Amino acid sequence: MKISCNVIRDVLPLYVENMASQDTRDLVEEHIVSCENCKKQLEEMRTFEEPPVDTDIAPLKNIQNTLRRKKLQTIILSVMVTMVLAVVTMAYLTTPEYISYNENAVSIIEKDDGTVLLNFSEEVSGFNVEQYPAADNSGYVYDITTWETIWNQEISKNNLENTVLNPNGEAVASIYYYNTDGSENTLIYGDPITDGSVMTLPRLVLSYYVLFAIGFSMICGIGLVIFRKNEKIRNGLERIILVPISYVFAHFLIKGLHSATYLAGRDFYLILLVAISLYFTLLAGRNIFKKLSFKKPERTL
Ligand SMILES: [Zn+2]
Numbered sequence: 001m002k003i004s005c006n007v008i009r010d011v012l013p014l015y016v017e018n019m020a021s022q023d024t025r026d027l028v029e030e031h032i033v034s035c036e037n038c039k040k041q042l043e044e045m046r047t048f049e050e051p052p053v054d055t056d057i058a059p060l061k062n063i064q065n066t067l068r069r070k071k072l073q074t075i076i077l078s079v080m081v082t083m084v085l086a087v088v089t090m091a092y093l094t095t096p097e098y099i100s101y102n103e104n105a106v107s108i109i110e111k112d113d114g115t116v117l118l119n120f121s122e123e124v125s126g127f128n129v130e131q132y133p134a135a136d137n138s139g140y141v142y143d144i145t146t147w148e149t150i151w152n153q154e155i156s157k158n159n160l161e162n163t164v165l166n167p168n169g170e171a172v173a174s175i176y177y178y179n180t181d182g183s184e185n186t187l188i189y190g191d192p193i194t195d196g197s198v199m200t201l202p203r204l205v206l207s208y209y210v211l212f213a214i215g216f217s218m219i220c221g222i223g224l225v226i227f228r229k230n231e232k233i234r235n236g237l238e239r240i241i242l243v244p245i246s247y248v249f250a251h252f253l254i255k256g257l258h259s260a261t262y263l264a265g266r267d268f269y270l271i272l273l274v275a276i277s278l279y280f281t282l283l284a285g286r287n288i289f290k291k292l293s294f295k296k297p298e299r300t301l
Pocket of ligand 1: 004005006008031035037038
């Protein structure tokens with residue numbers, strides 16, 4: 001029986017996969033001895049069955065890497081967002097609510113050995129003391145302010161009773177309680193240092209930082225416009241501009257619209273913490289956004 005080429009072609013796939021019976025194998029082998037076309041077909045199928053391994057896996061590897069990177073970015077993004085939320089919540093809970101002067105907030109105890117003790121009431125969560133020499137060299141002048149926080153009211157009470165004001169035995173000339181509401185400071189111990197009133201001004205240092213950050217992002221923005229055609233510079237600038245932008249956002253998250261602070265140190269560290277988290281969040285967001293916009297045609301010329 002003469003077997004047609006078509007029948008051989010039908011069973012060739014099975015033959016290549018080693019799934020044909022011995023009879024079929026014999027038929028195929030017998031046929032290709034005399035049929036050059038089917039022999040060619042078989043060889044083609046064999047080379048197709050065994051493709052070069054690494055070139056075929058490379059795209060898969062790329063997809064795997066992309067997925068891994070995406071997963072990592074998502075993890076970083078969620079960690080950073082959680083960080084920002086946690087810090088902002090902490091900042092809110094520990095925001096000092098300044099206590100205006102009242103008899104109960106702080107009382108002064110003078111001991112025989114010259115030390116002066118400050119006794120704070122339970123409502124006081126924290127206090128700040130500024131010390132400077134009196135003009136007439138009679139000793140030091142102290143400015144005290146106190147505050148309460150939601151954290152201390154609701155979660156853990158502070159024990160601030162009996163804090164020593166002059167641990168090294170400095171002469172205490174006068175102690176003022178400074179009111180943060182803009183009213184005059186109250187003399188609570190010693191002699192008045194001036195005829196006029198004493199007022200403590202909040203530090204404005206944080207406002208300068210914000211202004212600097214805004215100015216810096218504007219310069220980067222101008223750079224972005226100028227170098228919009230230069231991909232390398234543009235990429236670098238995009239990363240840099242996120243630094244001041246993060247700082248400004250962090251400032252408003254921590255401080256709201258008020259820049260004046262009596263606790264510049266605390267506020268600044270909180271802002272930095274949020275700014276760093278925000279920076280990496282924005283960076284990850286930018287990368288994801290970039291990848292999405294890659295789908296658009298790159299060259300529009
Ligand atoms: Zn044939």
